[in-house]
Amino acid sequence: MTLPDASLSHIHRADGSATYLQNGYSIIGGVNGPIEVGRRDELPEEATIDVIVRPAVGVGGTRERHLESIIHSTLQHVILIQNHPRTLIQVTLQVIRMPDSDTFNSKKRQFSSPLRILPSLLQTALLALLSASIPLSTTFTASLITVARGSNTVINPSPEDLQNARSTHVLAFSAEGDLLVAESQGEFEIGDWERVFEMGLHAARSGSENRKGADSDVVMLDDDQGGALRGLVQQKIEKDQKWKENIK
């Protein structure tokens, strides 16, 4: 299991931005919004969300449209879209680097499962939205889990795990523990999926318990995914709020 790394608000001309690195993927995300929306896409009671995914190599195709639609419906649930009616919130995700296993053979890349990149894209979008201070109803943790031949589950698998996996799953849980996204590739039985569900939920939950610790003035940089990201967001907020301390 590799730990993610991220940097926030490093692009100055976008309203919010984030770079996210995990498992050999490097993705840069930018958020602009709420901005004016074209009349065709305008919704009278809520904000329009536009997600653009650009691949590391070449131009986007149907795969990218599929990923965009998954991210779009997730963000639609997470962002408080009713707070900004008749506006546009645009999320652009540019893949900068893919792991070697994906780029090794361009033919192979074409049919390697699009799911592998989905957790990183979702996390990048969330961090960029946080950086842009877009009001959200909840946050989420996305993880990639594989079921190996012996029915044992692996979270954040290595390339070898992915090679040997019978099925690959992407799960995203909200901070309250609700299942937001579930996608799968490969065959499995309901028992396997329930184990995958428990594993993903545990990973998401352990993050939220650490947060309780972080509230008590102790910055906990845990070695789990949620904890590491939370530390980054906290650092960013502390930096943003520095001017207040001097006023006192």
Next chain:
Amino acid sequence: MAASKPPSPAISPPSLSFPRATFAKLSPHPFLLAHLQPPTPPSANTTPPHRPNGRLPTQFRPPNLHTGSLTHASGSSVVRLGDTAVVCGIRAEILPASNVGCAYTCGGSDDDTEIQALGLLVPNVELSTGCSPAHLPGQPPSPLAQTLAARLQSLLYATNLIGADELRIMYVSPPADDAGEGGGAEEVKAWWTLYIDILFISLDGNPFDAAWASLLLALKDTRLPLAYWDPDLACVLCDDLVANAKRLRMRRWPVASTFAVYSAQERGSVGGDGAGKWILADPDAFEEGLCRESVTVVVDCEEAEGGGVKTRIVRLEKRGGGSAGKAEIKEVVEMATERWRVWRDVLKGNA
């Protein structure tokens, strides 16, 4: 005298209630909720709540199938689920091995990667046919059409419906000498590429299930002419005789079932637990417009001894909300298994 006249129908007092359709148009959310909520106070002799389209929440639309209606396609099918109607046509073209070049070297038994690496199955979805007011004709492929095509393609490759050997055009070199020795080496000279075009004639919700079913049926209906390599002309020739054409052999029949999750919680309110939620099988366009959350399960079952079935989940896709958790997914998989039985019976009748 005038007062005793019966009032003419033209000036009858306006009714104070809306017709059903107006209510549905004006406030769709309360309309659907009023249908789904159980009557209060609960009484024993009332019917269970129905959806506005008259179905029970877990009831699917019965499929209506027809195959082989397009004469110029290698295989075709028409599938109707209520007001969703899809035509699928398959066109087979020959991909000569000389065109592939060094990009791919035939790995022999390495079935599943061969079809994917060469892209021998190419699905395309056309929604701009005037099938619904949301999709204008004459437009470039909408994001929905592209997403559907990507999902169908990835499912086609993941399920290994067709073996690569079905699509190979082989050449066995003749014996080199009179004694019949030497030669006999098999060589792939070309492959069949299947272009799968799916057209929506009418779209009333649940495009994926209908598209997948039409794709399966059209593949089953496909006949490929007998093709052989002619060493003198150095090209692939096809036999005219229909009797020599062979059907594609389908390895399996995975069935897709889509469910929409409707939660009574008003949009925009956060938290507020305790509001009801309903899982609606095979949603129509009206319900799809109101439900953000959807679950698609593709299952393939094996009949076990004792009449039971063993369910294998080929794909699970859930997005757009957090109402459906572990228990609901389990319930949905069970309903999908029931749906698989329905499709199996329909296909048996059709075969």
